[in-house]
Amino acid sequence: MDKFMLKSPKNQYLISFLSVATVSLSCLAVRHVIDYRVVGYLLLVVVSLLAIFLEIKPVLLGAVLSALALNFMFIKPYFTLHIDSAEDILLLVMYFIIALINAVLTNNFRRMQRAIQVKQTRASTLKLYNTLLDSLSHELRTPIAAIVGSIDTLQQKNVTLSPETTQKLHNEIEKASIKLNYQVENLLNMSRLESGYIHPKLDWCDVKEIIYNVCNRLSEESENHRIQIEIEDNLPLFKLDYGLMEQIIYNLVYNGIQHTPQGATIKIKARYEVDTDYDSHIDLIKKCVITISDDGYGFPPEEMDKAFDKFYRFKETKTGGTGLGLSIVKGFVEAQNGTITLTNAEEGGAVFELTFVTDCLALNSLENE
Incomplete structure (x- = not known):
């Protein structure tokens, strides 16, 4: 039944x-x-x-009407409310009592179920908020403390700082601000996902450009890692949301940097795939496939199915984090009708593969125009 119809009392009586x-x-x-x-x-x-x-009153109406219909149409003499047989009178009375009891019990059971669901939802929400606050107490406090401490040092009038020290403090403020902004962006993005506010703006995107832009933004964070980019020649343009794609790749690369040891390699690959009907030589499904992998420790197999859960942090992880990055990635990928898979490589490390079924536009077609 339509939910909007069931909300109206008049509609419930009519139903x-x-x-x-x-x-x-x-x-x-x-x-x-x-x-x-x-x-x-x-x-x-x-x-x-x-x-x-339905609510209890429309149900009671149905019980009364059903008893009257049974008497009027189906118990002899037909089309009267008179009953000749004592057995039929007893049957009708018993039917009416059972119908009323059944209506009341079923309705009460449904109300109890709703109350339990509300209670479980509240408990789940409270748990999520507690986890979030626990995560943010460290993740937001650390960069804020770094910013406040650096500014206090710079503002001290009785201390002469060398140009190198001043530059270092400015760099600390910048790095802490970027980290703080990243955490706030994740919170806002999760809020958008939870509210269903995400509406992708699909346009022709250069995936190669997005990948290099993200790597440039993460140049300082990745200075102790090796980042390898392998992109097919003449990779076409794909109809995707530029902003969402940038955040997806940023979160995955940043996650790789945070959860792999120094010196680890993070590989980013992008390719174009097409499923072709070879009998008719017709391209059926066009795909943009992006793979981000590393040679770190990988994910614990028993916890891998929780990797995309909100606020989930792996038990053995040493770094902080709110546990939002991967859940946002999954939400942004699915908002563009894409899929994401996570596996561990045989030689070690995690492998994220993103697949988007979307329109594409060859670059040479633009050059010829």
Whole structure:
């Protein structure tokens, strides 16, 4: 049933009336071949179904109407409310009592279920908020402390700082500000995902440009790592959301930097794939495939299915983090009708593969225009 219809009390009464009327009239057409007790069972089922979806008053209306319909149409003499047999009177009374009890119990059970769901949702939300606050207490406090400490040192009038020290403090403020901005961006992005506000703006994107821009932004963070970029020649343009793609790749590369030892290699590959019907020589499905891998420790196999859960941090991880980066990646990928998979490489390290089924535009077609 439509949720908007069920919210209106008038619609609920109408649904209750029409349900009983429909079943009663359907059974009336075959009254000569079925026993009225069978009709009673069918009407009881209708009342039970109404109790699952409707509030108590429309359900009670359905129970009363079903009893009246059973008496009026199916218990002799037909089309009167008079009953000759004491057995039929007892049957009708018992039917009415059972229908009312069934309606009330089913409705109460449904209300209990809703109360339990609300309680579980609140408990889950409280747990998420506690986890978030626990994460942020470190992740936000650390860069803020670095910024405040550096500014305090720079503002001391009785201390003469060398140009090198001053530059170092400025660099610390910049690095802490970038880290703080990254955490705030993740919180805002998660809020957008939770509210369903993400609406991708698809346009022709140069994936190669996005990858190099991200690597340039992370040049300081990755100074103790090796980043290798392997992109196919003449990689076409793909119809994707530039901003979402930039955040996806940034989060994955940043995650690799944070969770691999110094000197580790992070590889970024981008390629174009197409599924072709070789009999007709028609390109059926065009894909943009991006792979980001590292030669670090990989993910614990028993925890891998939780990698994209909100606020989840692996037990053995030594670094901090809010546990939002990968869940945001998954949300942004799926918002563009893409898929993401996580595996561990045989030689060690994690492998993220992103696949987007999307339109593409060859670069040489632009050059020829």
